[in-house]
Amino acid sequence: MYCVRKVTEELYWVGANDRRLALFENIHPIPRGVSYNAYLLRDEKTVLFDTVDWSACRQLIENVEHLLEGRPLDYLVINHMEPDHGASIEEILLRWPDVKIISTEKAFLFMHQFGFHTDSHECITVKEGDTFSFGGHTVTFIAAPMVHWPEAMVTFDTTNGVLFAADAFGSFGALDGRLFNDEVNFDRDWIDDARRYYTNIVGKYGPHVQKLLGKAAGILDQIRFICPLHGPVWRSDMGYLIDKYDHWSRYEPEEKGVLIAYASMYGNTEAAAGALAARLAEKGVTNIAMYDVSNTHVSYLISESFRLSHIVLASVTYNLGIYPVMHNFLMDMKALNLQNRTFAIIENGSWACKSGDLMQKFIDEQLKNMTVLNERLSLASSLKADKAAELDALADAIVESLNK
């Protein structure tokens, strides 16, 4: 059965949802699933904007065939070639042998690399600023390199104000019939997944997102719909989302608050982290998020570290090094280019405590523009009452830094 939704006059969502996939990109858990969005425009010519993952291809075909009502598919616009959107290209080409493909030079290169047989089709290569008319609708193409692949572009329909945004403005989470941002409570139900999607998938490329936001700013008053490749379609309150993107891509925290991430083998480091959290709350800091790095997927930790201004890392010493899972978190922060945060360190070790020095060194040398508070809590195996003053000093330093 087809399952489509109308976005605006003659434009339809023809994508599909995936609740079976456990790991997006085979790395990030998606307990709420994910949607693969594709869009069909019925102008004088018929145009499909992007396709879907191979697992959802059947649904896409049903949707497109239903809406075409026997008309041929004239154009296929590929904004982003990553296989969660591009994998069904081959099937589209087989079913509509006369379809013409519109995409960037690099995307065509990637199609060949991925083994899609485009040679028997007319391939129209477009670049930044090119326009194309499908009859009533004229679109303009805007290059979006490294958001988050090099071949990516976004397409703006100047006739109805629809921005086909590729992976920008997307989110994890399958759609439950409700397509538009104003049909859901985004700030309550979606923002965490949207953040986790952005920070882990696109987080590294802040400068290129800023560049794209700069281009979007020029046409902001003309944008009526933002149609991303994952998650809800935006047709109101776009300033909310753009503000989030602006913070994330400048690596500025959304909120003043403290992420406490601890690595504990037997609960002693965890107890210290808990004691610090309680002190902080007692001192009036209530925006606290606490995670055990060993059983929290790093994508959640990354998402939270993009949200909050302060990060407490509490780690045991393991083989004279940083606890491996904590080390992995640090390396992911580096990979995703996180910047401008204030860190506090709790270290633990029963015979040679190294984790604090090593974490500080990593933060100082591998991450950009970070501050590490001087006050550090050092434990020899467990937190004892004689360390109360140090614990207080650490909490005070965090509070003072938060109030700056």
Place this chain on the structure above:
Amino acid sequence: MLFQTTPEHEALRAQIRAFAEEEIKPIAFMLDQQNGFPDEAVRKMGEKGWMGLPYPREYGGAGLDILSYAIGVEELARVDGGAGVILSAHVSLGSWPIFAFGTEEQKQKYLVPLARGEKIAAFGLTEPNAGSDAGGTETTAVDKGDHWLLNGGKIFITNAPKADTYVVFAVTTPDIGTKGISAFIVEKGWPGFDFGDHYDKMGIRSSSTAELIFNDVKVPKENLLGKEGEGFKIAMATLDGGRIGIAAQALGIAQGAYEHALAYSRERIQFGKPIAAQQGVSFKLADMATKLRCARFLVYSAAELKEHHERYGMEAAMAKLYASDIALEVTNDAMQIFGGSGFLKGMEVERAYRDAKITTIYEGTNEIQRVVIASQLIGRLSRGSGGGGGGSRSAPKKPAPITGVRKHHIFKEGDAQAKVDALVAALKKDGHDFTVGIPADTPISQAERVVSAGKGIGAKENMALIEALAKAAGAAIGSSRPVAETLKYVPLNRYVGMSGQKFTGNLYIACGISGANQHLKGIKDASTIVAINKNGNAPIFKNCDYGIVGDVMEILPLLTAALDTGEKQPAPPMVKMKRPQPPKPAPIGKSYVCGGCGYEYNPELGDPESEVAPGTLFDKLPEEWVCPECGEGRDQFIEA
């Protein structure tokens, strides 16, 4: 292409040559013998505008090019090697950093009189432990709010003490290596700025060379040259240009010796004909002339590259290396041609022979020139693979002290009483209030201040000194581990260290404690650390804010007396004095991200695989440079 100087260059050469022949040549032997400085000649050179040859007219210069300047040095050195280096050190080393890195105010105040020749400039980088390796710089400049306090000294400074204006390099952030060095403009005559003896040198004796001594010299804030932490960069950029001057000097010395030898070989008759007719001598002359021509092209080419703002560091190093190496060979051959006559004092070739030697040594030994050249050829190999000279310039030279950034102020002036008074004054100035105190048995972790005893305290009865000092200072009593564990002078819960109690209060007075790592880790959060120990090399002194090198038996009673204010008032709850965050060196330039793959070009790292040296700014990358990861061109990069 015709590799030739312009008629204007040759006209300038003729002028300077005539001046050197008339004004310097007659007194050169006397200056050499008497270690004298050609004051009068230098004054006249200033009047002729030659002391600012390459600087713009608006800054008092002659507005000529770098090649004109090189010719100037060459022609002076041709007659007298010392005169050549006076000009070179003045123009390249003393004036250039102000020209290149100075503010408009600094240029107006300092560069203009220097370029006009009204004042003489010098450059102070070398120290006893910082020659080829500037990272060993020990002269310090401490930020005192409205001024910098300069302490330390420089050696082998050309033009000192004749010079009026000195560009001096000093450590402003300790223990972070060359990124902690800053440059300052210092004037002769400021209180605390003195000179050591004028060195008695083998050659270039008409050039004055002396030691600089800085003793609490107050340098106004506005005399910081460039930004804080840019000193090493400024020094290296200056030396790049200075090499052209030294190369020109070596070239001139060799040229002079060669001309003398050529003339002599035509006059000196042996076996019935001029010795020039002997193939052995003529071949020598042929070799000498060939080497000179080769050196001259290297020097002039480097000067032209610099003039046209092309990269010239490697080429200047090649010129300096080659010109000075062949200056030794040419002056040696010249003396050989002169035979016994050349070995006599008063002969120009004898003086040239001695003058030439320094050119392979100063402004970067020729070994360092080879390091510079090789590093440009090879690029920087992966970290950790390069020992010695191939190591990273910016990497800290030594591990940072365990206790972090400290003031390291060791009181040295006067007798023990004076040192103690200075210490107490400094502590009070920092805000330590000695009218209040805490009980001596306050737990270490809660103590605002602690007086701590190490093994250096000696016999147990000396603990009375610690107790008295603790009382006078209003402090709790602590100790090092052996004092509690082995000597048992205090209970076990009073020893300070990683394995014992951690002191995180404001004032820690370590008496007779040498500073084992475990102990230092226990006090790294102390706001102020005071060290009193008779061994000046004890690690505690590298980890302290204030120190007195002296016997605890002598110092402690004096300190006790100085702090004793009778009964202490109970201390209010501790307010922790903030410790400074160690400053992070500013990046040398912006990073750029590739639109084809996300690769980030960081100018600090360069792109060694593409032979782009560390420190190369993005806009200085060669045109043909492409992203090392995906091959996109430079135009696909955006600012990070």
